[in-house]
Amino acid sequence: MNEKPQYSVMLFKAVSYVLKAEKILKKEGLPHKLIPVPKNISSDCGICLRFEPALQSKIEVALLNKVEIEEVRALKE
Amino acid sequence: MNRNIIYFDNAATSWPKPPEIIAAMQNYMQNIGGSPGRSGHRLSIEAARIVFDTREKISQLFNVPDPLRIVLTRNATEALNIAIFGFLKTGDHVITSGMEHNSVMRPLRAMEARGIDITVVSCDSEGILDPVNIVKAIKKNTKAIFITNASNVTGTVMPVSDIGRIAREHGLVLCVDAAQTAGCYPIDVIEMNIDLLAFTGHKALFGPSGTGGLYIREGLEKSIEPICVGGTGSRSEVEVQPDFMPDRFEAGTPNTVGIAGLRAGVEFILSKGVAQIKNKEEKLVQMFIDGVRELPGIILYGQKSMELRTPVVSFNIAGMDPAAVALDLDERFGIMSRSGLHCAPSAHKTIDTYPVGTVRFSFSYFNTEEQIITSIEALQKISKSRI
Structure with a gap:
């Protein structure tokens, strides 16, 4: 049986912060x-970044001093 | 476009716009349409990308270090209202110039009634400001300097870099009204020590009306109260306005279709380069001034230097009402100009044209030498016909 892929999500203050992060990650080639x-994570009506947990530290380094990260959570189905 | 129209009213609003602007707005309306920063579906995200990318391009144009420092507003007036009503407190003293537009003077006068002390520094008859007079006006309780980057009446460029140094030395906040310069004159918020930069989208940036913005230097947003609060798409669980940029000052659904057009406009400016745009416009101004300077009865206002002016020329024909000249230019020659006080009564007092005003020609990148020649010939005919 194939295991379902596990993901983490990164939350930001607002959508413009997510988009700033998106531009940086695209440039860095980080998927x-x-x-x-997800509503079980936050009642906020915005969007967040989903990624494979193995990439977390690389993503955090890429965004360091550029985009403020609110929190990182494991995505539960 | 109607080829018989010569549009010389670009300081009011630019026209024609590059076709890319119309295409970008149509693309948003036809293919995207979503609300930026509200929902999570792809069309909402695509709309939010347009808005973010617009901030990024504007940042590039003004050398703003972070796109999130750009608040998008509906025009320069709204941006200036945020800067003036949101930042000043009773007991503060502010300095401004005698060349300001009502977009600065009216909010400042409204604050005067709430206990703000204002010093209006005079300029000479060409509209030139001596920075020494700014230093002389500084008091113990001076908080900020509000200055136009260039006069909308004479095109005279203010010594903003000098004023920026003065503001830095004395710990004052510098707010610059770039309504007449954004897109056609170089602006660097870091080099010029600008703390607040108000700009409009529909003039030299070639965006549609209903667009503009305010750059706020990092940290300063905490000292500025928003003048409009409401939904931002962020922090939805909380019933108080977010304190972070740019959401703190951007309540309500934005003018996304307008912003899509503004983005294309700023892209156009970045692709041509402000220097090339300025160069072309300078030539048109020089050509026009050389062509009319000897006409009987012509009075030209503003300074002689081409370097320190925007593509705006105010003039009168002695013995003629500027409104009658403007009407004649429109009806007989198809030339669109603006007559009167141009929403800047104190500037007209400075150049001694109050209360009658002037006729104003304001050129853009899309005007041609041929149009300048036609307008010189038109003014020759009008000046001959005067009583």
Whole structure:
């Protein structure tokens, strides 16, 4: 049986911050996807970044001093 | 476009716009349409990308270090209202110039009624400001300097870099009204020590009306109260306005279709380069001034230097009402100009044209030498016909 891929999500203050992060990650070639913030994580109506947990430290380094990260959470189905 | 129209009213609003602007707005309306920063679906994200990319391009144009420092507004007036009503407190003293537009003077006068002390520094008859007079006006409670980057009446460029140094030395906030310069004159917020930069989208940036913005230097947003609060798409669970940029000052659904056009306009400016645009416009101004300077009865206002002016020329024909000249230019020659006080009564007092005003020609990158020649011939005919 194939295991379902595990993901983490990174939350930001607002959508403009997510888009700033997206531009940086695209430039750095770090795979990610923008998804609506899952309601079990936050009641915010915005979007967040979804990525494979193995990439977390690389993403954090890429965004350091450029985009303020609110929090990183494991995405539960 | 109607080829018989000569449009010389670009300081009011630019026209024609590059076709890319119209295409970008149509593309948003036809293919995107979503609300930026609200929902999570692809059309909403695409709309938010347009808005973010616009901030980024504007940042590039003004050398702003972070796109999130750009608040998008509906025009320069709204940006100036945020800067003036949001930042000043009773007991503050502010310095401004005698060449300001009502977009600065009216909010400042409104604040005067709430206990703000204002010093209006005079300029000479060409509209030139001596920075020494700014230093002389500084008091113990001076908080900020509000200055136009260039006069909308004479095109005279203010010594903003000098004023920026003065502001830095004395710990004052410098707010610059770039309505007449954004897109056609170089602006560097870092080099010029600008803390607040108000700009409009529909003039030299070639965007549609209903667009503009305010750059706020990092950290300063905490000292500025928003003048409009409401939904931002962020922090939805909280019933108080977010304190971070740019959401703190951007309540309500933005003018996304307008912003899509503004983005294309700024892209156009970046692709041509401000220097090339300025160079072309300078030539048109020089050609016009050389062509009319000897006409009987002509009075030209503003300074002689081409370097320190925007493509704006104010003039009168002795013995003629500027409104009658403007009407004649429109009806007989198809030339669109603006007559009167141009929303800047104190500037007209400075150049001694109050209350009658002047006729103003304001050129853009899309005007041609041929149009300048036609306008010189038209003014020859009008000046001959005067009583």
